[in-house]
Amino acid sequence: MSEPEPEAAAPAGPRLTVVATPIGNLGDLSPRARAALAGAEVLACEDTRRTRGLYEALGLAAPGRTLAYHEFNEAQAAPGLLKLLREGRRVVLVSDAGTPGLSDPGYRLLNLCRGAGIPVEVVPGPHAAPLALLMSGLPTSSYTFKGFVPRKPGARARFFAEEAASRHTLLCYENPLRLAATLAAALEALGDRPASLALELTKLHERCLHGTLATLAAAISGEPPRGEAVLVIAPEPRGRPEPEGLRA
Ligand code: SAM
Numbered sequence: 191m192s193e194p195e196p197e198a199a200a201p202a203g204p205r206l207t208v209v210a211t212p213i214g215n216l217g218d219l220s221p222r223a224r225a226a227l228a229g230a231e232v233l234a235c236e237d238t239r240r241t242r243g244l245y246e247a248l249g250l251a252a253p254g255r256t257l258a259y260h261e262f263n264e265a266q267a268a269p270g271l272l273k274l275l276r277e278g279r280r281v282v283l284v285s286d287a288g289t290p291g292l293s294d295p296g297y298r299l300l301n302l303c304r305g306a307g308i309p310v311e312v313v314p315g316p317h318a319a320p321l322a323l324l325m326s327g328l329p330t331s332s333y334t335f336k337g338f339v340p341r342k343p344g345a346r347a348r349f350f351a352e353e354a355a356s357r358h359t360l361l362c363y364e365n366p367l368r369l370a371a372t373l374a375a376a377l378e379a380l381g382d383r384p385a386s387l388a389l390e391l392t393k394l395h396e397r398c399l400h401g402t403l404a405t406l407a408a409a410i411s412g413e414p415p416r417g418e419a420v421l422v423i424a425p426e427p428r429g430r431p432e433p434e435g436l437r438a
Contacts, residue, residue: 204278206271206303208296210289210315213418214393216247223313224248230282232274234259234267236295240286259283261295268298275308289317293337293363319361322388322420325398326359329425333359339372339421346372350379360423366414369421373407376423384424390417 209226212218227233227245230253235241238256245252259267275281285294303310319335334353339362340346353360364372369387376385385406387399395417399409403423 203309204275204280205309205311206275206299207280207282208290208300208310208312209282209284210313210317211244211284211287213287213316213318213391214396218316218392219248220313220315223315224250226282226311226313227284229280231255231280232257232271232282234271234281234283234299236260236284236286241284244284253282259295259299264295264298268302271299272302272306272308275303276306287316289315292317292319292335316392318363318388318391318418318420321391322386322398322422323359323361325388325391326386326422327400328359328384328386328422330359332357332425333361336360336362338363339368339375341368343371343375346375347379350376354379355426357425359425360421362421362423364419364421366410366416366419369410369414369419370407372421373403373410376421377403377407380423380426383427386422387415388420388422389415391420393417 207226207230209223211223227248228250232255233241233253234257236259238258241256242252257267257271259271271281283290283296283299285296288294290296291300300310323330323333334356336349336353340349362372366389380403382402382404385401385403387406387410389398390396399406401409
């Protein structure tokens with residue numbers, strides 16, 4: 191097992207620093223993430239007002255230059271950010287919450303940096319999917335993170351059908367208003383498997399509903415739950431790995 195190392199100084203020179211930010215609890219921002227935010231020359235973020243609010247909450251001065259980088263301008267904005275990196279700027283990328291690039295903008299810029307030989311530093315931190323996996327109590331040894339469930343019924347049905355024989359625990363992000371349709375589609379494609387719904391993770395009203403796809407559908411049928419949600423579904427029963435403790 192590797193030992194933790196003493197805090198290393200941030201690498202010198204131009205680089206893209208990707209910083210994960212809290213998904214609810216401000217206390218989850220690490221000292222390293224805070225230092226990276228404080229040291230940004232150029233900040234690329236989804237919603238400039240929201241990120242300014244984060245800086246204020248942390249008592250940090252806003253960076254000299256803040257640029258919008260979101261799902262609707264990602265393709266156009268990424269080359270401009272690459273140019274700033276080539277000019278020697280220290281660019282920090284954040285999303286509204288959690289880890290940039292994971293069901294959030296970021297991939298294009300990371301890909302361009304890789305192609306251009308620009309160093310990338312990732313400051314790890316909050317990410318809703320693994321938290322939901324741990325809260326679920328379902329097998330953790332192998333899992334598939336599917337991102338957002340498609341909104342259109344046909345695409346949603348295919349999204350689950352292609353996992354029908356999956357030997358991995360499935361994780362997906364969903365808006366609570368669409369959960370009923372999503373649970374119905376999952377039930378239809380996968381059968382009634384153990385599942386859980388993690389809600390409002392790291393926030394005051396954090397909770398996790400445990401059951402099966404059918405019992406979860408029944409539990410939310412009256413009123414959709416509030417807040418943000420991650421659905422976790424057990425693997426196909428014959429492919430389900432044994433709990434660690436039962437192995438020889
Ligand atoms: N990049 C983020 C991350 O690292 O988790 C995900 C951003 S994605 C736009 C937003 C989705 O993530 C939500 O619809 C929900 O499915 C999930 N999510 C984010 N924060 C959450 C929270 N506090 N509790 C439960 N789910 C959350």
